[in-house]
Amino acid sequence: MFSSLITSRIVATLSALLVILVGCGAGIWQLNRADQKIRLGQSLAAKLQMPILNANTDSLSLEQATERRILARGRFMPDEAIWLDNRPKPIPEGATGGSGQSGFYVMMPMKLDGQEAVLWVNRGWAPRNGENRVELPSVKTVGNEVAIEGVAFPHPGRVYELGKKDATQSSPRIEQNFDLGLEAQTHQWQQLPFIVRESGSSKEDGLLRNWPSPTNGVDRHYAYAFQWFALAFTGFLFWLINGLMKYRRELAANGDKG
Structure with a gap:
């Protein structure tokens, strides 16, 4: 046999x-992958229960701030915005529909009140024009000082990118990925070592912030x-x-x- x-x-x-x-x-x-998402969800849930941090008054490292709630006050700098392409529409856990729609994450620096530092904020998701890639959706940005709350992360998430990033900067800046260190070198400014993903979906600025849980898709x-x-x-x-x-x-x- x-x-x-x-x-x-x-x-x-x-x-x-x-x-x-x-x-x-x-x-x-x-x-x-499922186990990794579950552990990420548990870690995020535990840190969200911790006291909120203040980006204007606390001296925060990346390790201290990651996955913690952050409060920040300052003025947005819309002329320096970066539009991260090929980002799926955020669908919260339990919701259905629209998961295949592609759009942008709007990354915008905020000049913090009372200090020289800049904080990069993922303000939310906006839909992409399927016929004209460079025609950006309308996003309302308040010109005066605003207060935001969100969650700190090392980066806004990465997608696959062919080749190396071109050093030249077009306008508007439509990118595949966001490099916090590269932005500090490019602008020669002081910035916090993390980004903040803004929370709250009640603002009428044309952006979606229905961020899904890390366990979504398990x-x-x-x-x-x-x-x-x-x-x-x-x-x-x-x-x-x-x-x-x-x-x-x-x-x-x-x-x-x-």
Whole structure:
């Protein structure tokens, strides 16, 4: 039986082994992604219960501020805004519809009141014009001093980007990703070592801030994992059944009906 299943079916065995390894590997990766999202959600939920920090009065490092609620007061600098392209519409947990719509994250620096530092703020999401990429949606920016509240992160999230970023800056600045260190070098100004994702969806500024939980999509990872494991199991069954059928044919050809 060993010879019939394996030795005489080297190509089939190697092919089945490849399918099993790929399926199991991808399934484990999906489970790890789900676990990572759950741990991120737990960490964020715990830090959101901590006292709110003040960007104007507290001297905050990236480690101190990450995933903490931040209060900031200052004036936005709309002329320095960066529009991060290819960002999906934020859909809160439990909501449906519009998840495939693409748009921009509006990154805008805020000159903090009472100090020289600048704070970069992810003000929210705006839809993209499908026919004219450089025609930006209308976003209202108050010219006087404003107070915002949000959550601090190291960056606004990254998407895949082909090639290196061009050093030249067009207007408007439509980018794929945001580099906090590069912006400090470009502008030669002092800035806080984190960005703040603004909270609150009641402002009438044309932006959406229905930020989803980090655990959003965990069920999808579990579903993908099941599919990959099912593929691996199907590959094994296909190899085993065909091998057993070959073995029975060999027995029949040798006159052994057993």
